[in-house]
Amino acid sequence: MTTFNHPIKDRTTKQLLQIVSSPEDWNEIALIQAEEELKLRNIPEGEINQSKFYTQKEIQIGNFKLANESYYIIDFIFSPLTTLFEIIVSWELRKDGYLRKADQQQLLRPIFILVIIMMVIIFNW
Incomplete structure (x- = not known):
């Protein structure tokens, strides 16, 4: 198992949600570990999906701002x-x-x- 400088299991739930919400910024192993840790913490799938949705909306808003600058x-x-x-x-x-x-x-x-x-x-x- 790959260990990271700041282990995935030691991160806050908010940080784990950020990891799974932005897969392009993380390697596959970090994503898997974050998803497993969220399951261990009994975080509902709805909360994870909501975090992914909001992250995608933030990206879209950022792209819109760039396009209209x-x-x-x-x-x-x-x-x-x-x-x-x-x-x-x-x-x-x-x-x-x-x-x-x-x-x-x-x-x-x-x-x-x-x-x-x-x-x-x-x-x-």
């Missing part, structure tokens, strides 16, 4: 270089779940690149 005027005021760099250079926004930012990036990138090219031409004359 966008650039604001205040980003260009307080961190213009960082925002400009992210718009011009970053290629992973859509892959990382920032759907609205990726759409804004598609619109803003050509405009910013054109402005930068025009500034270089004007200042080199």
Whole structure:
């Protein structure tokens, strides 16, 4: 039997519920041990399913927030270089779940690149 740095059986019921609710974050042995420990503690299957449901809802809410995050005027005021760099250079926004930012990036990138090219031409004359 595999032992973990902090043994599964010594964890709180809340921690065990978190383990079984997020299987992608844990290896198979930890999941099995957590499920067995919950059974030993007589935790009802309904409570386990409810914990899994709430964890999935939290993940969905987090994904929704990421997808709807966008650039604001205040980003260009307080961190213009960082925002400009992210718009011009970053290629992973859509892959990382920032759907609205990726759409804004598609619109803003050509405009910013054109402005930068025009500034270089004007200042080199």
